[in-house]
Amino acid sequence: MKKFISILGLLPICFVCKAQVMITSGVPANPTPSNNAILQLYSENPNKGLLMPKVSLTATDNPSPFPNHLAGITVYNTNTSTVNNLTSVSPGIYYNDGVSWNRMEVQAPTVGDIKYSSTPDDHDGWYLLNGRAVSTLSSTARNNAAAVGFTTTLPNSTDRFLKAKSGTETLGTTAGNTSVTLTQANLPNVTYTNIVTQTTGAHSHTYNDRANGALNSTEGSTTQTVVDDGFTTLNTTSAGAHTHTFSISTGGSGTALNLQPKYLSAYIFVYLGQ
Incomplete structure (x- = not known):
């Protein structure tokens, strides 16, 4: 009988209360199943698991x-x-x-992970990249920041886009511009100079000295007929060679081009642990 009792003592104790079931380990003083649970596990010593x-x-x-x-x-x-x-x-x-x-x-963050967020405050081991000194962080965050390469300050992500680090870059480097001004070296290889037309412009025109036949000539109130029987064809001289000079403007105002595309602003954080 004692042996039977000792075996029962090793078994979990089940309590039934209004269809709720609690399975316990040990003999708690007054276990009460939750009304929201169909089955609840309870351990007198917090060293048990499912x-x-x-x-x-x-x-x-x-x-x-x-x-x-x-x-x-x-x-x-x-x-x-x-x-x-x-x-x-x-x-x-x-x-x-x-x-x-x-x-x-569960996808737990790893030290050094970067994320965007709509909240501006540090939270759950995530630290805002705002250029602050690493010495102002908690001891855990300081050690982890140094481990990923941020030994003095955190990078300042204000008005910055993320890009992949090149082989020669220092982690956390901030650079680049939101605009660029073109120089002559950026333009196509074209030389603009003063332009002069050719001088081969000599030519002639043929015309009649007057119409063949009789014409009416009016002087004051008198009209008389002028007869011209000396109709001839004449030519202008061919001495018409000349040139024209014109210039192409090469000036400009040097206005910079805006490189920033449309964007949605957010806060950038790095995970440095808790």
């Missing part, structure tokens, strides 16, 4: 070792499968959505 059933999955699209997919079922997978990169599995907790297995994981 151990998921361990199974060996083969692929996310394969329900094995279960006969079919069942939405809501959760397991710990122990297998590593690389049959297909799109359906491969690795050790971790998986839940089934009725169609396939999905790995449960």
Whole structure:
């Protein structure tokens, strides 16, 4: 009988209260299940956890070792499968959505990660890149800042776009301009000079000295007929050679071109830990 009692003492204690179930470890003085939980786990000593059933999955699209997919079922997978990169599995907790297995994981930030945010304040280990001295940060943030290359100050991201670091650049370097002024070297290789036309302009024109026949000539109130029977064809002289000179303006105002595209402003943070 004592042996039976001692075995029972090792079993968790279940309390049922209005359809709520609490599974406890140890014998708490007065455990009360939450009204919002169907099943609640409780440990008298805060050194216990929930151990998921361990199974060996083969692929996310394969329900094995279960006969079919069942939405809501959760397991710990122990297998590593690389049959297909799109359906491969690795050790971790998986839940089934009725169609396939999905790995449960939280994407935790890594020291040095950069992100945009709409809040201006430091939060949850994220520090605003505003040019402040590293010495003003917490000890953890100072150490992590130095580890990623920010030993004196944090970069100032005000009015800056992010770009990939080149091989010779120092991390956190700020440079560049929002506008540029073109110089002659930026223009096509064209030389503008004074232009003079050619002198080969000699030519002549043919004309009649007057019309052939009789014409009326009026002097005051008297009209008389003038007869001209000496009709001839005449030519102008060919001495018409000449030149014209004109210039092309090469001046300008040197107005700078704006390089900044349309944008949405936000705050830029670096993760330095908590």
